[in-house]
Amino acid sequence: MNNPRDLYVIDRKGNYDAVIDYIYIVMGSLIFAASVNFIIAPIGLYNGGFTGIAQLIRAFMIMGLGVKMPAWIDFTGIFNLLLNIPLLIYSNKIVGKKFTFNNIVSITLSSIFLAFIPVATNPKIDDFLTACIVGGVIGGIGTGMMLRGGGSSGGADIIAMCRIKTNTDASVGRLNTYINFIVYGICLFAFDVQVAVYSFIYAAIKAVFIDKMHTQNINVQVIIITKVDGVDKAINKVLGRGVTAWNGKGSYTDEDVHILISAISKYEISQLKNIVLKTDPSAFMIYTEGEGISGNFKRHLTKDFIE
Numbered sequence: 148m149n150n151p152r153d154l155y156v157i158d159r160k161g162n163y164d165a166v167i168d169y170i171y172i173v174m175g176s177l178i179f180a181a182s183v184n185f186i187i188a189p190i191g192l193y194n195g196g197f198t199g200i201a202q203l204i205r206a207f208m209i210m211g212l213g214v215k216m217p218a219w220i221d222f223t224g225i226f227n228l229l230l231n232i233p234l235l236i237y238s239n240k241i242v243g244k245k246f247t248f249n250n251i252v253s254i255t256l257s258s259i260f261l262a263f264i265p266v267a268t269n270p271k272i273d274d275f276l277t278a279c280i281v282g283g284v285i286g287g288i289g290t291g292m293m294l295r296g297g298g299s300s301g302g303a304d305i306i307a308m309c310r311i312k313t314n315t316d317a318s319v320g321r322l323n324t325y326i327n328f329i330v331y332g333i334c335l336f337a338f339d340v341q342v343a344v345y346s347f348i349y350a351a352i353k354a355v356f357i358d359k360m361h362t363q364n365i366n367v368q369v370i371i372i373t374k375v376d377g378v379d380k381a382i383n384k385v386l387g388r389g390v391t392a393w394n395g396k397g398s399y400t401d402e403d404v405h406i407l408i409s410a411i412s413k414y415e416i417s418q419l420k421n422i423v424l425k426t427d428p429s430a431f432m433i434y435t436e437g438e439g440i441s442g443n444f445k446r447h448l449t450k451d452f453i454e
Contacts, residue, residue, distance in 0.1 A: 168296040169296060171292045171296030171297075172249065172252055172253045172256065172292075172293050172298040174292055175294075176256035176257040177260055178285060178289030179257055179260075179289030180257050180264050180289075181260070181285070182282050182286035182289060183286065184221070184261065184264045184266045185271050186270075186278050187278065187282045188267075189269070190270045190275060190278055191342060192278070192279070192345055192349060193330065193331070193342070194286070195330050195331070195347075196300070196301070196330070197227055197231060197301050197303070198227050198261070199331075199346075200230060200302075200330060201230060201261075202223050203330070203334070203337070204226045205223050208222075220262050221261060221264075222262070223261050223262070224257075224259060224262030225258065227257070231250075231254050234302065234305045235247055235250055237305075238250060241309040242309055245297070249297040249298040250298050250299055253299055253300065253301075254300070257300050275341070275345045276345070278345075279348045279349040283352025284356055287353040287354065287356025287360065288356055291356060291357045291359065294357070302326070303322050303326045306322060307322040327347060366410060366411075367411050368409075369409050369410070369416075369419060369433070369434055370407070370408050370433040371407040371431070371433075372397075372406055372430065372432075373405050373426070373429075373430040373431075374405070374429070375405075375426050375430070377426060378422070378426050379405070381426060382409060382422055385422055386411065386415055386418065388409050388411055388415075390407050390409045391409070392405055393406050
């Protein structure tokens with residue numbers, strides 16, 4: 148039988164998994180920026196969160212102050228980067244260096260893409276509602292990919308992840324929606340009702356797809372049936388998850404078994420499989436997604452960011 152202590156090394160990702168994370172961050176940053184500059188910005192709508200604030204600052208400087216911006220760069224990306232610097236300092240204190248570093252990478256990349264991907268002169272989609280739906284789906288997928296890789300598009304995403312760290316029931320997409328009320332309230336007074344309403348519709352659709360991609364928001368109930376001792380202790384140690392255990396008997400084999408039940412996030416399924424199968428390759432596992440959970444259930448950040 149394997150010693151459960153041998154499993155404790157699994158909580159650090161290998162080089163392959165780290166590369167996959169950064170692919171998610173790079174591709175997510177590109178997809179998010181492209182959705183803004185190709186679909187949303189050309190028809191005069193505004194992104195939510197800090198990117199939307201950056202768009203408003205840019206619009207105010209051009210229309211209100213008469214500042215001429217160079218054509219080869221969109222200052223939305225520059226302002227977005229500057230606005231996120233205080234939050235990066237905050238996240239370093241609350242969440243840790245790994246999460247902050249990944250956010251520096253993702254925010255810098257998304258800001259660069261926003262700055263240098265040309266805003267389409269002719270809208271790719273000129274119907275407002277269709278643009279909201281398409282832009283929201285694509286932008287939500289891009290932001291969700293960044294979160295899945297351990298980064299974010301900044302702003303509300305960082306705040307929500309810091310709240311998750313402090314054991315609250317935060318949802319990244321939901322918090323984005325709350326902050327967007329402020330952003331689009333400004334749009335309502337500064338522009339017109341159509342811009343504010345359609346921008347908010349876009350943000351709401353985007354929020355839904357952020358949470359669909361960001362698997363840490365999906366709860367999973369796990370039932371494990373094993374004949375080997377120590378699986379529950381390994382889950383406790385590596386994932387920091389509580390496990391309820393009781394003894395049972397297989398009706399077909401008439402052998403004694405351990406029945407374990409735990410609640411995890413969908414993101415942790417792969418690691419849980421490694422823990423269980425390393426101890427007992429014959430273990431039987433059942434997963435049920437979308438479970439409602441109350442009580443002492445902690446919303447974990449991705450495992451490498453817990454310090």
